[in-house]
Amino acid sequence: MDYNDVPIEDCLRGGEGEMLVFALDRVHRQFAWKSGGLTQEQLGTRHPPSGVTIAGTIVHLAKVEEMWTASAAGRAPGPPTTGPEPWTAYDAEWTTAAESPPEELYALWYGTIGRCRREWSELIRDGGLDELVQDDPEYQVSRRRRLVDILEENLLHTGQTSIVREAIDGLVGNDPP
Structure with missing residues (x-):
C-alpha cells in the first residue's frame, strides 16, 4: 500500500462538508506518503527526547479517527479501539506499535x-x-466539530511524522510526487 491507495477527489463544487472531507483526504495522502514504505525498524525509530515513533502515530491516528467518527455517528467505537490487540488500551500504541509488522500497521x-x-x-x-452528538451526559458537540477535530489531529501528527521521516531517510516535501 502507498499514498496512491488513499482516495482523493478535488472539491471543485460542494459544500463545507465536502471541502472538509477533501482536506482530510489530502492530509491522509500526505501522512500515507510520509509514513509509507518503511521497515519495522524504521517505523519503530525513536528520536529522543521524544518517544514518538511513526508506528505509534499510525495506530494513534487510526484510533482517533475511529473514536471521533463513531462519536459523530452516534455509535460505539470499533476496531482498533476494541479487541485483543495490545494497542487497544488507552495510549498503549505509543509503546507497543513498534513491535507490529509494517503490513499489519498499514492495513489497520x-x-x-x-x-x-x-x-x-x-x-x-x-x-x-450541524447535527449534535452526545459524547457523554454533560458534553455535546456538532459533527462539524468532530470532523475538524479529526482534521486537526491528522495535521498535527503528519507534521511530526514529516520531521521523524526526514531524520530516518531524508524524505522532505509537502505533497507526494
Whole structure:
C-alpha cells in the first residue's frame, strides 16, 4: 500500500462538508506518503527526547479517527479501539506499535480511514454537520466539530511524522510526487 491507495477527489463544487472531507483526504495522502514504505525498524525509530515513533502515530491516528467518527455517528467505537490487540488500551500504541509488522500497521490505518471516509460521506448527506452528538451526559458537540477535530489531529501528527521521516531517510516535501 502507498499514498496512491488513499482516495482523493478535488472539491471543485460542494459544500463545507465536502471541502472538509477533501482536506482530510489530502492530509491522509500526505501522512500515507510520509509514513509509507518503511521497515519495522524504521517505523519503530525513536528520536529522543521524544518517544514518538511513526508506528505509534499510525495506530494513534487510526484510533482517533475511529473514536471521533463513531462519536459523530452516534455509535460505539470499533476496531482498533476494541479487541485483543495490545494497542487497544488507552495510549498503549505509543509503546507497543513498534513491535507490529509494517503490513499489519498499514492495513489497520488504511482500513480505518477507508471505513471512516465512507461514513463521513454518509453523515454529511444524512443530517449534515450541524447535527449534535452526545459524547457523554454533560458534553455535546456538532459533527462539524468532530470532523475538524479529526482534521486537526491528522495535521498535527503528519507534521511530526514529516520531521521523524526526514531524520530516518531524508524524505522532505509537502505533497507526494
